[in-house]
Amino acid sequence: MATQQDNKSKEQQDIDKELENSKASEADTAKSHGEILKQQIIEGQETYDKSPVSILLSSLTAGLEIGFSYLLICTLFFFLEGKISEDSIIKSLSLVYPIGFIMIILGQSILFTEQTSLLTLPFLNKKRSLGSLMRLWGLVILGNLIGGYLIAFLLVWIGPQLNIFNLETIEKIAVHVTDYHGSVIFISSILAGWLMGLLSWLVAASKDTLSRILIIYIITAVLAFTGLHHSIVGNVEVFAGLISSSKIVFVEYLSFIALALFGNALGGAFFVALLKYRAFVYDVKG
Template sequence: MGTDESPNQASINRSENSSRPDKARSGAPAAGEAVGDRFSTDEIFQRVVATADEEVDSRTIKLYLSGLAAGFAITLTFFLYATTKAAFPNDTTGLLAPLLYPLGFVYIIMGRYQLYTENTLTPVTLVLTRVASIPSLLRVWVSVLAGNLSGAIVGTFVLANTGVFSLAAAGAAVTIGFDGIQTPWWDLVFKAMFAGWLVAGLVWLEHAVRDSISRVVLVYLVIYAIPASGLYHIVVSSADVFYLVFTGNVALATGLWEFVVPVLLGNTIGGVFLVTIINYGQTQNRFPESEGPRERLTLSDWLFKQRVSKPRE
């Protein structure tokens, strides 16, 4: 005789299996436990941690090249923003020029490129739980930001020295850059804080959705809000400055200090403090249950060494 299950037992087994949330290879949940298509705060955090693990394990050159690709994509955002602004010169609402601004960010997030402002959330989660060291975080930040800025430099150099921009769009690009530089230093910091809050919050929400269409809509709406409300993003702002430098409108040191530095500071504060730490504080089960325990780094290792603690089998 065979050992086939009875119909009732098979039905029970199928019911039990269907009630268990799916798991990704990393152990992070692929479906919510209470409601399949919605994640709890802990489950979202676990998905963020899985992404963070991948990032801190990446080689420096890989982070840089991924950041470089993101810098090129941001050049697309800069180009489209200036072009659309030139197309609607009489728009007093400021709502038409940003219509194509989010496109570069869609490329970045859907293509899984590395963007500095995204990294104010994901690897910071591992540092807060003290399974990754601060130097490991700084390595990721420096590598990604260097790649982002390199891509923006190359892209804006091409725009400044070729005929890609129309005359009207080139004038609009200069206006955008000067508007930023002429904004008071601390106003830029606070504007950038809100932008950093939006982008890091976007990364958190992006880990809470499960289909591509929802991601695209989410990215578009959140990123559109940045230029539409007069906020500033570090890589786009850097592209503004580099374009002004390449067209001879401003000195590099002036552009960096008056625009790039306050925006970088504000984005970092907004992403780390307004999103990451708050979300961290409301979670309890921060690692997938399928993982083994992770050893917390010693204070010395956490502060001074390139260390990442891995799950024990």
């Protein structure tokens, strides 16, 4: 038993040494796997070191800011309704869907799906415990959801007042998001979490703001165009439908948000954080 523990400790020391030796690349060369991983682990640990109040406020901010994507989604849907087919409208929403994500990620607010893999890496690297990871996830999710509730209430009121969309628009979007079997929403959410984890990795790999904006736009536009379920945007979409339409009931909202959160977490933590980390570990051991 002692020998096995010693081997694990030696392996962890080798991993830490290899990460420490990952040097910054020249300006004109791409970052290495080790450099990106090191940056992600450091950024993840910085989030762990923040106070709970700071984390909650930052995640609440992200929940509010994602509402700008929803505002544009509703406005574009209402503007195009009757001019082109509804299927075409749904696909065209991918043009405006990324705006809230750009605001959040460049503004460094804490969005659960973008931070899932980032926050998992310090745990995989044995710098943080599973309990601390779960507590941090809980805080981020709570802040994102509360921010989403607040912006949903505001937009459900202001949209009709400005005549930029109406309650029927809100209802149609909410029904479109939830009109799937639970297993479909879950698998769709895993794929969305995978994409968002990749987004975080690719943003860390980029060297300038313009590249980051382009990466965020492409990844989130793909997510929207394919109709994959994102828990935090979906929270605003479905909750807005819940408070303004009889077609969305509370149980349906709870089922959606639970499946979407779990699926997004699994996609980001396993398909990005674990696989990227293990690929690096096997390279070190090799």
